[in-house]
Amino acid sequence: xxxxxxxxxxxxxxxxxxxxxxxxxxxxxxxxxxxxxxxxxxxxxxxxxxxxxxxxxxxxxxxxxxxxxxxxxxxxxxxxxxxxxxxxxxxxxxxxxxxxxxxxxxxxxxxxxxxxxxxxxxxxxxxxxxxxxxxxxxxxxxxxxxxxxxxxxxxxxxxxxxxxxxxxxxxxxxxxxxxxxxxxxxxxxxxxxxxxxxxxxxxxxxxxxxxxxxxxxxxxxxxxxxxxxxxxxxxxxxxxxxxxxxxxxxxxxxxxxxxxxxxxxxxxxxxxxxxxxxxxxxxxxxxxxxxxxxxxxxxxxxxxxxxxxxxxxxxxxxxxxxxxxxxxxxxxxxxxxxxxxxxxxxxxxxxxxxxxxxxxxxxxxxxxxxxxxxxxxxxxxxxxxxxxxxxxxxxxxxxxxxxxxxxxxxxxxxxxxxxxxxxxxxxxxxxxxxxxxxxxxxxxxxxxxxxxxxxxxxxxxxxxxxxxxxxxxxxxxxxxxxxxxxxxxxxxxxxxxxxxxxxxxxxxxxxxxxxxxxxxxxxxxxxxxxxxxxxxxxxxxxxxxxxxxxxxxxxxxxxxxxxxxxxxxxxxxxxxxxxxxxxxxxxxxxxxxxxxxxxxxxxxxxxxxxxxxxxxxxxxxxxxxxxxxxx
Ligand SMILES: *[C@@H]1O[C@H](CO)[C@@H](O)[C@H](O)[C@H]1NC(C)=O
Ligand SMILES: *[C@@H]1O[C@H](CO)[C@@H](O)[C@H](O)[C@H]1NC(C)=O
Ligand SMILES: *[C@@H]1O[C@H](CO)[C@@H](O)[C@H](O)[C@H]1NC(C)=O
Ligand SMILES: *[C@@H]1O[C@H](CO)[C@@H](O)[C@H](O)[C@H]1NC(C)=O
Ligand SMILES: *[C@@H]1O[C@H](CO)[C@@H](O)[C@H](O)[C@H]1NC(C)=O
Numbered sequence: 001x002x003x004x005x006x007x008x009x010x011x012x013x014x015x016x017x018x019x020x021x022x023x024x025x026x027x028x029x030x031x032x033x034x035x036x037x038x039x040x041x042x043x044x045x046x047x048x049x050x051x052x053x054x055x056x057x058x059x060x061x062x063x064x065x066x067x068x069x070x071x072x073x074x075x076x077x078x079x080x081x082x083x084x085x086x087x088x089x090x091x092x093x094x095x096x097x098x099x100x101x102x103x104x105x106x107x108x109x110x111x112x113x114x115x116x117x118x119x120x121x122x123x124x125x126x127x128x129x130x131x132x133x134x135x136x137x138x139x140x141x142x143x144x145x146x147x148x149x150x151x152x153x154x155x156x157x158x159x160x161x162x163x164x165x166x167x168x169x170x171x172x173x174x175x176x177x178x179x180x181x182x183x184x185x186x187x188x189x190x191x192x193x194x195x196x197x198x199x200x201x202x203x204x205x206x207x208x209x210x211x212x213x214x215x216x217x218x219x220x221x222x223x224x225x226x227x228x229x230x231x232x233x234x235x236x237x238x239x240x241x242x243x244x245x246x247x248x249x250x251x252x253x254x255x256x257x258x259x260x261x262x263x264x265x266x267x268x269x270x271x272x273x274x275x276x277x278x279x280x281x282x283x284x285x286x287x288x289x290x291x292x293x294x295x296x297x298x299x300x301x302x303x304x305x306x307x308x309x310x311x312x313x314x315x316x317x318x319x320x321x322x323x324x325x326x327x328x329x330x331x332x333x334x335x336x337x338x339x340x341x342x343x344x345x346x347x348x349x350x351x352x353x354x355x356x357x358x359x360x361x362x363x364x365x366x367x368x369x370x371x372x373x374x375x376x377x378x379x380x381x382x383x384x385x386x387x388x389x390x391x392x393x394x395x396x397x398x399x400x401x402x403x404x405x406x407x408x409x410x411x412x413x414x415x416x417x418x419x420x421x422x423x424x425x426x427x428x429x430x431x432x433x434x435x436x437x438x439x440x441x442x443x444x445x446x447x448x449x450x451x452x453x454x455x456x457x458x459x460x461x462x463x464x465x466x467x468x469x470x471x472x473x474x475x476x477x478x479x480x481x482x483x484x485x486x487x488x489x490x491x492x493x494x495x496x497x498x499x500x501x502x503x504x505x506x507x508x509x510x511x512x513x514x515x516x517x518x519x520x521x522x523x524x525x526x527x528x529x530x531x532x533x534x535x536x537x538x539x540x541x542x543x544x545x546x547x548x549x550x551x552x553x554x555x556x557x558x559x560x561x562x563x564x565x566x567x568x569x570x571x572x573x574x575x576x577x578x579x580x581x582x583x584x585x586x587x588x589x590x591x592x593x594x595x596x597x598x599x600x601x602x603x604x605x606x607x608x609x610x611x612x613x614x615x616x617x618x619x620x621x622x623x624x625x626x627x628x629x630x631x
Contacts, residue, residue: 030046030080030082033408034407035048035407036081037049037094039484041449041451042453045081045097046082047069047086047088048408048411049406051092051405051407052092052404053403056399056402059395059399061376061378061393063090063376063419063420064421064456065090065417066085066121067416068413069086070083070106078103080104081099082408083102084098084099084101084102085098085101085123086110094484096138101132101138101140102132105126105127106155107124108124108155109122109155111419113158113167116164120133120136121134121136122158122160129145131146131167131169137425138427138454139426147171147172153171153172156170156248156414161250161251162251165204167204169202170198170199171214173198173216174240175194175216176191177194177221181221182221182235184220185224190236192231192236193241194221195240196214196244198212198215198246199246199257200213211272213259215246218270218275219244219264219268221243223244223266225265225284226241226245226263226264226324227326227328228326243263244261244264245261247370248260250304252269252309253306253308253309258306260302262301262324263300265298265301266281266283267316269281281342281351283297283298283320284297285297291350293350293351294352297332298318298322299320299321299330300324300328300368300369303319304316305373307339314341315341317338317373318338319337319338319373321335321368322334334358335385336359337356337373337383338355339354356398357383357394360385360403361403367386368387369386370384370414370415371415372414376393380396382416383416384415386412388405388411389404389413390406393418423455425510428452428512429450429455429501429511430513432450432515433494433516433518435493437526441491443491444492444526445492446492446493446497446517447488448489449487450488451486452510455501457503457504457509458501458503460479460481461488462499462508463476463478463499464499464500466497466498467536468496468516469514470514472539473498478502495519495533496515497514498513499511499512
């Protein structure tokens, strides 16, 4: 315990309370939302919880959920632990939170991608206009400058294709329509400013564009079905008329592109050769000679993906949102996932629904502005319905096997995915320790919390008591991992602890920081505390033989009487010393009100969260790119 003047000690509490940083970190309107997890070892993480409904447990595909909760796409301020990329297991238990990596700013299209032959986590960060590529040890591998928010960045798509050698991103282009374009919508009063979205195919080695396309040269303003209000208002809106709103691009077996326009309810086939539009499949398609598309309708669609060419037909999948947030009437009873077969080498071309996956909540339920359709390798379909991050898994024949919704009504996600995943963090596990008095049992207990953000392979934790230097390590017990964070309660006092991570095959694969236990209050000075202080003194002082040894040599039985005497004397001395220490700690406000009858996990977490964790000097790690890492 370092020496501090009494004046300093008495000032510490009010200064601590007035710290503006502390105030900023603590105050957020959602901080106390019961729909958010909170953790002793990671106070910066407040991941949303899930309501999970597994209807066919045997049929659910093993894997992890990849979602990126966000509140508003035009986010005015960062979240406080809930905005950003998140991985959950199939029961909604948190595995990884990347809120530190994105500093709580909106993240789009968080998924596993093949990047130049390697499986990587990839996502777009709205605020910076960057694409991030992160490996399974949670190290940032690449930051790709995709564009500038408000200029050309479009946060929909980071679509890796062709064995990861190329990636498709969308772009935004606010510009004046031509006179002819404006006349096409009968607007003659001045400039019509519209958002002419486009896309780029990037070489993933150089990140230089290999192909660029803009709707400006190919799509007329009068194709828009986004007509809330008179044309004049649309053309002069300060943001620009979002007349087409491209939201996905994919490539077919010939290299041509499927481009989805949400605000034209159209899927465009764009030629790889000169960018001309080869055909338009309109959601409100009339059988007009070009198409025979009986029974097919869709609107405000998302995530158009090429699924293959079977010799006669091109197969695509889409999310038919069927309803937007604008005035256009719904085109179906609910949103649904559609598999569509297209035959485009005949006249008329044909388009027909092969399969429809209904919204799991049924009639009247829509994903009005985002969402996705993911085909899993086993043929199952994983749907992201976006609102409250509702997601569902269906068998190949469409049967619902699982449905989950965020417990926080104010959060959604742009897309939801499921992937197999092995997370092996480069950062170490985190442990935090605090001691409590049990008056009921007249003992001091040490409560240790441990977590390892992103680790998927951990089965159990080994708890050790140790010293300030981390040696020796004396095993106390092991406990099975219980979730993102595991609480371990030991009926005894350990001044310092270390926790080891043990994987599913029994190998030790990680070791935590040396966590100094927050000392118990004065009335918790049980024999256990005295014994521990004696032990620490013995190691640091008289008995050099202990140094550097990771083994615990039990005291021989014949020495036990003299040892007991020694313990008694040291106990007396140390109790007095500890009493003074605790009294001074109390004066500094650290132990205010800490007095527990028995261990109550939740109540303790609150106390730890407020006082102990805020004060604990966790080592701050920085990745090679000067990025705050996720630990
Ligand atoms: C779970 O889903 C099934 C099938 O959709 C539904 O019948 C049931 O009511 C749901 N249970 C809960 C608790 O929501
Ligand atoms: C549109 O035209 C106006 C008037 O000619 C001009 O001032 C403005 O800069 C143009 N806007 C864009 C985005 O090009
Ligand atoms: C739509 O606008 C284009 C000009 O961009 C024009 O050539 C075309 O005739 C218009 N179509 C209709 C149906 O008004
Ligand atoms: C391709 O798929 C379509 C739609 O399912 C089907 O009608 C057609 O027979 C298939 N063609 C072949 C060659 O399997
Ligand atoms: C608590 O334990 C200490 C020593 O372990 C003993 O001296 C004391 O009498 C006990 N107090 C109660 C209330 O049992």
